[in-house]
Amino acid sequence: MIQGSFRSDGEGKFSMSTLLEKQIRINRIVTTSIKHARAIEDPVRAKIVEILYHQALSADQILNALKKTGYKKALTTVRHHLEILKESRLIEIARIEESRGAITKYYSTSTKLLDFQTPEDFDSKYSKIIDKTSTKIEKVLKGLTPKTSNSKGKKSQEYSQYLVMEIMNRAMTNVLENPSKK
Numbered sequence: 001m002i003q004g005s006f007r008s009d010g011e012g013k014f015s016m017s018t019l020l021e022k023q024i025r026i027n028r029i030v031t032t033s034i035k036h037a038r039a040i041e042d043p044v045r046a047k048i049v050e051i052l053y054h055q056a057l058s059a060d061q062i063l064n065a066l067k068k069t070g071y072k073k074a075l076t077t078v079r080h081h082l083e084i085l086k087e088s089r090l091i092e093i094a095r096i097e098e099s100r101g102a103i104t105k106y107y108s109t110s111t112k113l114l115d116f117q118t119p120e121d122f123d124s125k126y127s128k129i130i131d132k133t134s135t136k137i138e139k140v141l142k143g144l145t146p147k148t149s150n151s152k153g154k155k156s157q158e159y160s161q162y163l164v165m166e167i168m169n170r171a172m173t174n175v176l177e178n179p180s181k182k
Contacts, residue, residue, distance in 0.1 A: 029165055031166055031169060035089075036088055038088070039084055039085055039090055040090065040113065042081065044066065044077075044078075044081055045084060045085055046115065047066060048062060048081055048082070048085060048091070049085065049090055050113050051069075052107055052108050053111070053112050053113065056106040056108040057107060058106050058107075059075060059078055059082060059105070059107075062078055066078065082107060085107075085109075086107075090109060090111050091109045091111075092107070092110075093105050093106065093107060094106050094107060112173070137168075140168075141164060141168075144164050144167060145160065145164060
């Protein structure tokens with residue numbers, strides 16, 4: 001049985017009354033592929049990406065690092081997770097060593113995963129900084145947009161936005177990860 005209040009549209013048809021409606025403002029664009037999202041949907045795999053950001057490690061070393069953070073997994077399970085992350089191109093083999101006939105692969109990542117929750121007061125606390133930064137970024141975007149928008153149509157417009165976001169993300173990463181020495 002459907003509950004709620006109904007109203008007539010004047011032609012004998014009834015429709016549900018709207019109980020809540022609000023405008024949702026876009027305040028975040030996530031640039032990731034479904035392949036990446038699926039790869040890090042498992043908390044262990046996300047933790048592996050976080051661990052590998054700091055240094056290249058072998059599967060055994062990753063296993064030990066996971067244990068220190070509360071994840072107790074078998075080595076075969078860790079290897080399975082590494083394979084999924086490798087297929088999604090979130091991690092790669094950084095080096096291979098040979099010792100006494102045994103081969104050891106060391107994995108690393110070019111992705112920094114920031115796993116934080118935005119505080120509830122974020123917008124009110126940082127709104128002035130966001131506004132000032134938005135004005136500055138708008139100038140940069142005006143220079144980037146013509147270089148990324150070659151086709152027409154909604155999908156190509158979204159792809160252009162994706163390209164701009166990736167360019168900005170990588171530029172921000174360059175600045176944050178390699179601060180210039182002053």
